[in-house]
Amino acid sequence: MRITGNTIFLPGGTSGIGRGLAERFAARGNRVVIGGRRQELLDEITAANDGIESVRIDVSDAASIRDVSVQVQERFPETNVLLPMAGIMRPEDVTTGGFLDAAESIITTNLLGPVRLWAAWADFLIGKQDAALVTVSSGLAFTPLALTPTYDATKSAIHALSDAWRLQLAGSGVQVIEIVPPAVRTDLMRGPNDERAMPLDEYLEETMRLLEQQPDAHEILVERVKPLRFSERDGKRDDLMQLLAGSH
Template identity: 80%
Template sequence: MRSTGNTIFLPGGTSGLGRGLAERFAARGDRVIIGGRRQELLDQIAASSDRIEAVRIDTSDAASIRDVSAEVQERFPETDALLAMAGIMRPEDVTTGGFLADAEATVTTNLLGPIRLWAAWADFLTAKEEATLITVSSGLAFTPLALTPTYDATKSGVHALSDAWRLQLAGTGVQVIELVPPAVRTDLMPGPNDANAMPLEEYLDETVRLLEEQPEAREILVQRVQRLRFSERDGDRDELMAVLAGSH
């Protein structure tokens, strides 16, 4: 991925990591088309920078993904990067069946969302000489948190998709980069005031720096996520899972 001059479609760009990355990319010289459901917030963010555009999209809805993706491709034919950011994280108590609605919503947004997005963009981006697909998994894809089993599973799925898509796309101009965040202080669980989570600005600083320093990277791993990412290799996965379970 180039360090500037990209045109990036970023669904899930109205809050948290998505908004922060959109603003960082715009500040460094990229053009960013953010997507989200809240029109007032979309308008507010777009007005903050002449390098940010906004479209309304619901990444839990297949028709919205298909239609809005086609609109962005028509309005911004120079788009050469897709960052599939949108996601939800909900606690679940699987000792009873009441968790099912949250689990289904999580799968729809976190796993079907990126799959549907790439299906809507595959023909467009593979026709480019150079393009980038950025996925977003989590440290919990590798060392799960007991409180959020379906979230963990969907992020494991995103990691597997990233690896498999990278292999299939090797003969094209599409680079696949997986962001692997730790817990970050955003509105996503555990929340903006969690002292154990990484401050948002620190995460954004380190992530953008790594993207620029490692333009051919497969995974972007900030220092705070390394233990989660490599716990199985390092032999402390069970211990770390117990620590995570006890902290919530």
């Protein structure tokens, strides 16, 4: 993926990693179209950043994904990168059936959202020059956190989809890149004051540097995520899972 000169559609760009990536891509000479549900945040971000446009979209709603994707394709026909960022992470207690509503919401946003987005963009992006699909999984896709089983599972699914989509899209002109964050200080779960998580700015700077240095990479792995990503290979998965379980 080239690091500049793109037009990027980034649903989930109003906070956390999504907003940070949107602002850094815009600063590097890309046009970025962020999407989100809260108009006040969309207005705030576009007012503060040249090169960022916005649309309202609800990635938990299939009709919203379909309709807004058509609008973006018509307004910004040069769009060549799709980067679905929207995601939710919630604790679950699976010792009773009360976790179901949370689990269904997580699956709808984290898994069905990116699948529906790609379905809405596949015909538009395939064959386009310098096209890319950038997916976002998690270190917990590889070493799960007991407190968030459905979140972990959706991110494992995103990893599997990324690998399978990459194989199917070989020769189509669409590069598939998987971003794999560790715990980062965002509004997910413990929030920006979680001392055990990676500072957001530090994560964003390392990720942008890796995207620039590794334009053909399949996965973007900051150093902090590698123990989780390679825990099974390194024979440390069970120990890390127990450590993670004990830290919450």
